[in-house]
Amino acid sequence: MTTPTPLLRLDGITKRFPGVLANDSVDFDVQAGEIHALLGENGAGKSTLMKILYGLYNQDEGQVFLAGEPADITRPSDAIQAGLAMIHQHFMLVPTLSVAENVALGLADSGFLVDTSSVADRISELSTQYGLAVDPESNVWQLAVGERQRVEIIKALYRDCRLLILDEPTAVLTPQEVEELFVILRKMADDSRGLIFISHKLDEVLALADRITVLRDGRVVGETKPEATSKEELARMMVGRPVQLTPDKKPSQHGRVRLAIEGLQVEGDRGRRAVNSFSIDVRGGEIVGIAGVSGNGQRELAEALAGLRPVTGGRILLDDTEVTGSTPREVRGAGLAYVPEERMRDGVIGEFTVAENLILVDHNAEPYCRRGVLHMRNVAERAVTLVERFNVKTPTIDTITRSLSGGNIQKLILARELSAEPTVLVASQPTRGVDIGAAEYIHRRLVEERDRGTAILVISEDLDEVLTLADQVAVMFEGRLMAVRDRAAVRVEEIGLLMAGSGA
Ligand SMILES: Nc1ncnc2c1ncn2[C@@H]1O[C@H](COP(=O)(O)OP(=O)(O)OP(=O)(O)O)[C@@H](O)[C@H]1O
């Protein structure tokens, strides 16, 4: 029996960046009808390989073959022409345009003026066929992340792509949305398309993939199938050592209330009330985890706590000092550190160097700044220490932050926020997009921070993460607090029901 010619074959792909060998003679292939998962730590070279395939980067060495023929893909338009589509790690839709306009954007045969009503008709057809619920008329900025992603998929289907690349498509989805997405992806594969799926969630990879390839430091270190492997083995292949999947955690030694939220009201972007009479206390030395399906006010709550979003009612107290309505700088001065969900927007300045981002928040304090002058040696020393301690993968501390891989940017923000020795830490989605080794490290650091006496509020759509970290589990639904349970007394089914708005 001969194996059929693969839809895609990468042969010896090598890509260098200054100081980094991002891809090192990578061989990889995808058959029609197959979902091939690509795994690897943050910075292993997954996105780089996919960007080469999609024409966003050009390889230094190696050849791409499509259906057995050498293909020269030097620009994304070449890739689109050849039937490739890519769903990026960071969304690429234009927020101010409608769904239909976004789908039509860049279509080769659409000419200058696009007939969006015929596009809308086709979108409706595709949504019915694949079970993708999206309204073609809505503006993209109004959509939740899960909906935005469905738009990206519709865009790919609209162009009848043969090969779909998904770079961490599930990082921002709820468990429910992930299930729906998997059904759609399997349908696409059954239509003889090829799919490349990148994810840090090993359960998902084992559930979805037909084949799994692992990259480490730019090289392929192994290829396997879900039925022939396990989470532990995949983790070991990725990291190169055994990984402890849940941290050691002693019972909490909690003290007095350090963060008090009283009857908080916050408005969302669409002008409706996002946080509604929300009250909770977080004591020093404990982790309170807020579970909930995305879009139930978690983002607005976190932003209000950080001083980034106006409060329309209620109070926030840090160590008995009221900080309601304070600026982000004042809140930080009062002892609150913040790990934002939207890290490229709220967490770092992409054009700044790693060192600059590491001191971003205390850049006008000693010892980094005296009389308005930055002390570069102190900045550099601290940056080197933090990069080492938090294992941020970067060629140098003077590298532009935007060029780091997604997970490494998250580690950079955590390094900065935890090293501020806060009294209260608010962390939104602390390990989203982070690899399994780094997630282990971040969880361990959060528990250490708790044991130092910090009051920690973790907001996460990943229920497993909440259950791993929290001493108290709270559930948020439609802006309201549904319940708080002691971790030891948690029944997972009950939490699930509360997350869906029932059971209280
Ligand atoms: N445009 C660029 N300029 C310089 N270096 C880059 C650039 N793009 C990627 N790199 C580097 O190449 C390496 C691989 O990065 P890549 O984004 O491919 O990792 P990844 O496997 O996708 O990681 P993650 O899981 O964090 O998304 C990293 O060291 C990264 O810093």
Ligand SMILES: [Mg+2]
């Ligand atoms: Mg990536």
